[in-house]
Amino acid sequence: MKSTFTHNRGRWASFLLLLLTTWAGPAWAQDDLLGQLESQKPATATPEPVAATFKSTRLINGHTVETPGQGTLVFLISHRFGTLNSGAYNFFGLDQAEIRLGLEYALTDKLEVGIGRSSIEKTLDGFVKYRAIRQTTGSRVMPVSVTLFGSAAMNMLRDDRSWYTVPRRLTYSYQALIARKFSPNLSLQLMPTLVHRNLVTDNTQANDVYALGIGGRQKLTKRTSINAEYYYLVPRTMPTGVRNSLALGFDIETGGHIFQLHVTNSQGMIENHFVANTRGNFFNGDIYFGFNVNRNFTIRPKEGFRK
Numbered sequence: 001m002k003s004t005f006t007h008n009r010g011r012w013a014s015f016l017l018l019l020l021t022t023w024a025g026p027a028w029a030q031d032d033l034l035g036q037l038e039s040q041k042p043a044t045a046t047p048e049p050v051a052a053t054f055k056s057t058r059l060i061n062g063h064t065v066e067t068p069g070q071g072t073l074v075f076l077i078s079h080r081f082g083t084l085n086s087g088a089y090n091f092f093g094l095d096q097a098e099i100r101l102g103l104e105y106a107l108t109d110k111l112e113v114g115i116g117r118s119s120i121e122k123t124l125d126g127f128v129k130y131r132a133i134r135q136t137t138g139s140r141v142m143p144v145s146v147t148l149f150g151s152a153a154m155n156m157l158r159d160d161r162s163w164y165t166v167p168r169r170l171t172y173s174y175q176a177l178i179a180r181k182f183s184p185n186l187s188l189q190l191m192p193t194l195v196h197r198n199l200v201t202d203n204t205q206a207n208d209v210y211a212l213g214i215g216g217r218q219k220l221t222k223r224t225s226i227n228a229e230y231y232y233l234v235p236r237t238m239p240t241g242v243r244n245s246l247a248l249g250f251d252i253e254t255g256g257h258i259f260q261l262h263v264t265n266s267q268g269m270i271e272n273h274f275v276a277n278t279r280g281n282f283f284n285g286d287i288y289f290g291f292n293v294n295r296n297f298t299i300r301p302k303e304g305f306r307k
Contacts, residue, residue, distance in 0.1 A: 046138055047138040048137050049134050049136050050181050052181075053135065054066050054189075054217055056258045058078075060229040060248075061245065061264060062191060062271070063127075063149055063175070065145045067106055067110065067129055067147070069302070071299050071300030072298055073299045074103070074294060076101070076104065076116075077292070078101075080099075081093040081094050081097050081290060082094070082095065082097065082288065083280065103116070109131070110131040113128050116270070120273055126153075128149070133145060149173075149174070151270070152172050153173070153271075168199040171197050172195070173193065173194070174196075175191050175194075176191075176192050178191075185219040188214070190212070191215065193231065208237060209275065209276045211234065213230065214230055215229035224250070227247075227251060227260075228249070229249075231244055231278075232244055242276065242277060243280065245278040246265055247266065248263055260292040261289075264288055266278040266280065
């Protein structure tokens with residue numbers, strides 16, 4: 001009897017040991033498998049904003065998605081000579097020139113305001129830009145940057161006509177600037193545009209002018225690039241005698257300055273002028289040579305950079 005009990009107890013001990021081994025084996029294997037999967041799981045990359053889609057707040061005539069860093073003041077000189085086909089008597093346009101002087105200030109990294117004065121119609125203009133979306137790389141990719149733009153411009157020419165009041169002198173422009181930096185060298189931008197004119201010449205002209213702009217920048221070297229810009233006017237809103245604006249440019253960066261040299265069939269340097277009032281035919285020689293000069297000044301350093 002004692003021998004039988006001992007024998008049965010040995011069998012039960014062997015059975016329990018086998019059961020524990022069978023249960024623990026998969027648990028150890030599962031832990032080991034989870035450990036392997038955890039080690040192979042890629043680390044979550046922090047979204048990184050894409051920098052320098054363009055080097056300036058201007059592409060050629062129009063704005064880019066870029067805003068200066070917070071506390072930065074930009075002094076901008078824009079200059080357009082006369083047409084190249086005006087002949088030797090006008091020194092191929094160099095005797096005739098229009099200019100715009102502008103100041104732009106970044107209240108934050110996203111919000112910029114600006115003011116300018118053009119010699120064309122002695123126009124005073126002001127604008128606001130807000131960088132709503134920024135292109136990023138990393139775990140949560142944002143494929144494009146989007147900046148919203150709005151401006152108002154007023155014709156300041158002297159005029160004794162009583163009905164030519166301040167509201168009739170005003171023009172408003174609105175844009176959504178949508179850009180993507182495809183590589184370190186290539187950036188493209190779309191510019192859906194609306195120009196509203198409070199005063200038009202007659203009832204056949206639309207107060208609202210719609211256009212779709214497209215532009216791009218191809219980097220050549222670390223400090224140079226070629227740019228292009230084109231505004232297609234929606235035919236049913238196109239003012240009489242107005243043409244689509246076309247511009248080609250070459251940028252040179254030198255320290256705190258950016259020189260932008262270009263040729264265009266638009267002599268005006270604000271949206272109302274180059275979108276809604278371009279009259280030159282680029283391919284017939286109505287080409288204006290011009291330049292933009294950008295100079296940045298740090299007025300208020302960011303908190304993190306103060307010493």
